[in-house]
Amino acid sequence: MKTVMFGGSISSRTSLLFVLLVCTAYFRFSSAFIDGLVPNGNFELAPKMSDMKGTVVVGRYAIPKWEISGFVEYIKSGQKQGDMILVVPEGAYAVRLGNEASIKQRLPVTRGMYYSITFSAARTCAQEEKLNVSVAPEWGVLPMQTMYSSNGWDSYAWAFQAKSNVAEIVIHNPGVEEDPACGPLIDSVAIRALYPPRPSGMNLIRNGDFEEGPYIFPNTSWGVLIPPNIEDDHSPLPGWMVESLKAVKYIDLAHFSVPEGKRAVELVAGKESAIAQVVRTVAGTDYVLSFAIGDASNYCEGSMIVEAFAGRDTVKVPYESRGKGGYKRAILRFKAASERTRLMFFSTFYTMRNDSSLCGPVVDDVKVLVAHRA
Numbered sequence: 001m002k003t004v005m006f007g008g009s010i011s012s013r014t015s016l017l018f019v020l021l022v023c024t025a026y027f028r029f030s031s032a033f034i035d036g037l038v039p040n041g042n043f044e045l046a047p048k049m050s051d052m053k054g055t056v057v058v059g060r061y062a063i064p065k066w067e068i069s070g071f072v073e074y075i076k077s078g079q080k081q082g083d084m085i086l087v088v089p090e091g092a093y094a095v096r097l098g099n100e101a102s103i104k105q106r107l108p109v110t111r112g113m114y115y116s117i118t119f120s121a122a123r124t125c126a127q128e129e130k131l132n133v134s135v136a137p138e139w140g141v142l143p144m145q146t147m148y149s150s151n152g153w154d155s156y157a158w159a160f161q162a163k164s165n166v167a168e169i170v171i172h173n174p175g176v177e178e179d180p181a182c183g184p185l186i187d188s189v190a191i192r193a194l195y196p197p198r199p200s201g202m203n204l205i206r207n208g209d210f211e212e213g214p215y216i217f218p219n220t221s222w223g224v225l226i227p228p229n230i231e232d233d234h235s236p237l238p239g240w241m242v243e244s245l246k247a248v249k250y251i252d253l254a255h256f257s258v259p260e261g262k263r264a265v266e267l268v269a270g271k272e273s274a275i276a277q278v279v280r281t282v283a284g285t286d287y288v289l290s291f292a293i294g295d296a297s298n299y300c301e302g303s304m305i306v307e308a309f310a311g312r313d314t315v316k317v318p319y320e321s322r323g324k325g326g327y328k329r330a331i332l333r334f335k336a337a338s339e340r341t342r343l344m345f346f347s348t349f350y351t352m353r354n355d356s357s358l359c360g361p362v363v364d365d366v367k368v369l370v371a372h373r374a
Contacts, residue, residue, distance in 0.1 A: 084124070100172075134169075148358050228247065263366070282336060
């Protein structure tokens with residue numbers, strides 16, 4: 001048998017070292033990249049019976065893969081609380097965060113990269129339920145007074161920039177109620193790495209097709225709410241800011257009608273639901289802003305108007321929705337007044353479905369091009 005000796009020339013040893021470094025970097029990055037449910041993100045792995053007192057979870061590490069604190073319950077779908085039936089959106093189980101309760105998990109990430117957390121939540125019995133989502137040193141408080149879906153569950157996205165190679169994700173209920181069990185249900189926690197988009201080709205808009213965004217659960221049909229930038233320092237929708245008091249909804253082709261590609265944005269709260277982006281322009285130059293508006297094929301019917309702004313210029317685009325899909329294209333010609341031009345879109349009216357859930361027009365395929373002279 002021949003014995004292989006690691007000797008050889010300096011160049012061969014250098015090449016071997018280079019290969020090892022590349023492989024180490026590759027596997028380190030691979031272990032940090034996460035796109036989908038976090039470990040036991042759907043809470044289907046249950047605590048041991050010895051770690052339960054009724055529905056209350058006892059023990060800091062009783063829920064597999066999670067660390068808990070405060071009044072945490074393990075809820076089975078269909079469980080009753082008084083006259084209320086607790087429903088779980090995916091699978092059979094979820095957790096409920098009572099007074100000052102939290103769930104926590106540490107995940108490998110890549111330092112400096114941006115990530116978006118997506119989770120589903122539902123109100124139960126507290127009057128002003130809200131959730132504090134954090135990855136130290138960043139945090140955001142997401143109010144849950146407005147429910148956007150008809151079944152009581154909404155999915156939320158929240159973004160952060162990794163400050164180290166480990167992110168400690170915490171979802172915390174800061175409320176204190178007379179009934180310590182009162183608090184939101186949590187299910188299906190996922191994470192996705194975000195890649196800051198750049199203008200493509202001659203289009204000055206970044207992520208104008210909305211293809212880059214938070215994780216959308218494949219088995220849910222209500223999209224993902226992207227909170228206002230006052231509640232999130234980093235947008236889960238790269239390139240865009242939610243400059244409003246209410247969230248916008250991120251939707252996908254698998255469950256909705258989308259004008260272009262696989263993703264789009266639904267403006268679900270009238271003038272309180274706006275998206276904006278600042279683009280680099282040349283003062284005195286003429287540009288054309290083009291975009292598509294339509295309906296998401298979610299039975300959102302009625303007269304809609306999308307207002308688009310480019311600096312000082314604006315256009316109102318009407319769309320008559322039958323709630324069964326479809327779209328139209330619109331343009332706004334404008335002359336740049338400075339080196340940066342702010343673009344914004346919002347819906348003029350509030351729109352509701354027959355079940356009283358909020359909905360609105362869809363915006364997609366946004367482009368800003370230099371206007372060619374005739």
